[in-house]
Amino acid sequence: MSTTGSVPVSLAEIARIAGVGRAAVSNWRRRHDSFPTRIGGTDVSPQFSLAEVERWLRENGKLDTIGGRELLWPRFEALGSRDESGLAIAEAARRMRSPRSRTSPVELTPGAEELVDEAAELGRTEGARETFEFLLQRWLETHVRQLSTTPPPLAALMARIALGVRVGSGDGDRSGDGNGNGNEELTVLDPACGTGHLAAAAMRECAGPGLAVLACERDPALAALAAARLAFVADEHEARTEIATADALREDPFTGPRADIALCNPPFNERDWGYEELATDQRWTHGLPPRTEPELAWVQHLLAHLAPGGAAVVVLPPAVASRKAGRRIRGSLLRTGALRAVVALPPGSAQPHSVSLQLWILRAAPDGPGATPPGQDALLVDATRFARAGTRDSGPAWEALDAFVLSALEALDRPDTDPPYGAVRVPLIDLLDDEVDVTPGRYTSLSTEPSGLELAKTWKELGSVLTDLARGAQRLAELRVETDRPQTMATVGDLVKAGALSMRAGQQPPDGTTKPGAASVPLLTVSDLLTDGTPSGLVAPGTAPVIAEPGDVVVAGVVRAFKAWVHEGPPTALGPQLHALRVDPAKLDAHFLAGCLRAPSNGRQAGTHASSSSRVDIRRLQVLQLPLAEQAAYAEVFRTLETFEEQLVSADGTGRGLVSDVTDLLAAGGLDV
Missing domain, CATH: 3.90.220.20 (DNA methylase specificity domains)
Incomplete structure (x- = not known):
């Protein structure tokens, strides 16, 4: 028997359950005296009984069948605690995959136990993985302010970068096409996995026999959810997974294995990361990270777990590239060839969305007689231009960003290949100064000025757009428009x-x-x-x-x-x-x-x-309301207006770009007088 009576739901949740907009629910409440009465909340944000809402929707024919997942989620949310609801979702996923297993590895309240059983039963009916992913997504949305996740497009890009940068082992090396064509054994590590976004992306990109994924997370609820998620992905890609619940810096659970690929989106700006107790740790081969530089502790942790020739990609805040306290370690990373490239991402790529985060690309020295010596320069890539205007969390143009970054990194080990526009190969002698600043924009901005031919081409494009605009304006101005004609x-x-x-x-x-x-x-x-x-x-x-x-x-x-x-x-x-x-x-x-x-x-x-x-x-x-023949005439004018608007936007963007470029050139003394 479902116990939904005491579970409160908002107008937005009712709209989701019924598959309509919130305005429709407000109208139901206003027009139907039988609509359930408010049991809590405020006049602006009222709450209603889930059981009463479900009964009313069924009795009034507002839907044919109520989505089981939508009805289930408010009950998980009503558990109250972030950890209890997260652990309950993870346990439900485990029972979906193992129906006969009733012994829970975590202690749940009786109410949570009943909910877990119902969720597991629903998952076996409506799809185990789909049901788990639905509940997980709702859980992440509910607790978005407390959690930091890696967006799937960024996670996939990081996995592709690591595959491309890693020094392969001959014919068995994986190409990174995600088709599982390679036969080589591959070990992937994520020491701060959260709910498993990066590890899941790695399994998809590195799919193939012999794939092992090692992940660690100190938060028990996140670790349980990561284990549940990765179990589903592992079933699809025949991978082996091991997820540990531990603080990877203080209690490293994977001291033995050597990873071929490591991906990490570590916590930022944590002062209590273990500075005192880890002062003599053997992982600090490039120097003891200052108390204020926990990110450099994670960088060295990743390097300590890489096999020879292995690659790591880590998400870092931009200040790590230039802070004075970390310059000695940055210098050592550059001199030894461990830090091979830095990519400045557009704002909105990941949380915090207002910051231009960076990807640091690390590589362990190859082993053997044919090993390549440490590089004499580093590749700095400024991809911030792929940001898209609008809301700060809208995300970049992922497809273009992906193609640009992968193209730029192809020049990493090819001294005879020029990096594309926006990337630059910087000699170590230029980096190892008093600041050891590896911020890409500091070096790429010098080469971003357009050439005279590029400016001439852009001016020609603007002239063509303005000509089309003038013609369109003339056609539209000739339209006869009446304002007082009655219409149905x-x-x-x-x-x-x-x-x-x-x-x-x-x-x-x-x-x-x-x-x-x-x-x-x-x-x-x-x-x-x-x-x-x-x-x-x-x-x-x-x-x-x-x-x-x-x-x-x-x-x-x-x-x-x-x-x-x-x-x-x-x-x-x-x-x-x-x-x-x-x-x-x-x-x-x-x-x-x-x-x-x-x-x-x-x-x-x-x-x-x-x-x-x-x-x-x-x-x-x-x-x-018009006959079909008259609609065609209107449609033609509507299309002309739409084209005119597109040309206006194009002219605005091109014109503003030209003004900016020419102003920069003039300010730098580029006027031929």
Whole structure:
């Protein structure tokens, strides 16, 4: 028997359970006297009984079947403690994979035990991995302020870098294509694994027989969740995993194994990392890390666990590259060839999102008679230009960033190869000064000025865009527009009832489904629309609830990114607050529909509140009622306006870039007078 009576849920959670917008739930509450009464919270953020909500939804036919996972999550959240809910989710995953195992390795309350059994049963019905990933993602979202995770695209990039930089062992060396074609045994280490994002990415990128993953996490709840996640991934890729619950710096559980690849996103700015008790530790071959430099302790920890020729990639805050206290250790890392490259990432790549984090790429000296001596220079890569404007946590243009960084690192061991624009090979003599500053921007900024030919080409492009703009403006100015003609309107909800179109609401795919390869589709989110509109993620097709096909009208149902357009690209998965409308071509023209929907006044009247973060009730958006033949004429003008707007944006960006470049050149004395 489900015990949901005392579990509180918010309006947002009710909307998720019912698969509708929050505005719809508010309307139900306002219009139906039978809607459950508030049991807690405030007038602004009321809470309701989950059991009463479930019963009301069923009795009023608001949904055919209630999603079991959505009903399950509020009960996990109601456990209260972050640790108890996390341990319960991990235990549920273990029982999903081993139904006969009833002995829990952790002590849970009776309520948590009952919930674990229900979750395990649901997982065996609706998919064990999908159910676990859903619960894990909700848990991470709930405790996002207390946790720091590595975004899947960054984790995958780090694994690819390590595979490429590592000195291989002949024919068995893995290419990093993730297809498991290599036969070489490979050991991967993550000594601060959190919930296992990096280790999971490593398993996907390094897939193949003989793969072993060693991970360590000092937080018991995070370690349990990491073990659960990696067990599912290991089943898929036939890997061996060992997850230890320990403080890797103070109680290193993997002193014996030597890793071929190490990946790490360590905790930042921790003063109590073990400075006193570890003062004589043998790992500090480059010097005892100062108390204020815990990140350099993690760097040396990784190097101490690498096999000869092994590679490590670690995420670090930018201050580690220049702080005075760490210059002696940085100098030793450079002189011995251990620090091979530093990559400055765009802001938004990982938490904290407002900071341009760095990837330090480390390599242990190769062994044997053919070993390459330590390098005489280091590669510094400034990838900050791949940031996308908009919200600070929107993330960079991952596909372009990935390609650029991997291309730049190809020049690492090729002295005769010039690094691409934005990367520079710096001799050690230039780095080993009084500061030993390895910040990429300090060295790459000197070579970023465009050439005269590049400037001339850009000016020509701007002139072409301005010519097209003038022609478009002339055509639009000749339109005859009447303001007082009466027109009949229909809402999207009316059109759905009439069968003129169907509507589907996008959702967040389960965490962990992001993966490269042919068997994936782009994932578009509201954050992407706030930048350049390019999808920033990839998901497996089977995990995406809604995929927009060419010809569908996509609508963003949030005020800050309100937009409607006809999708013309490849099939694309839609995230939360995005909607796909599929028209009946015998009744509606898709471009006519998109043009009507994206009218700013339409979005304002359908918005639920005045704030930019409020939602737009898509069903309330209005559309002109016109015969199909007249719709075509409107559609043509709408498309012309859309093209005109795109040209305006292009001209603005190109013009601003030219002003910036020419100003820099003039300030440097580049005017020929």
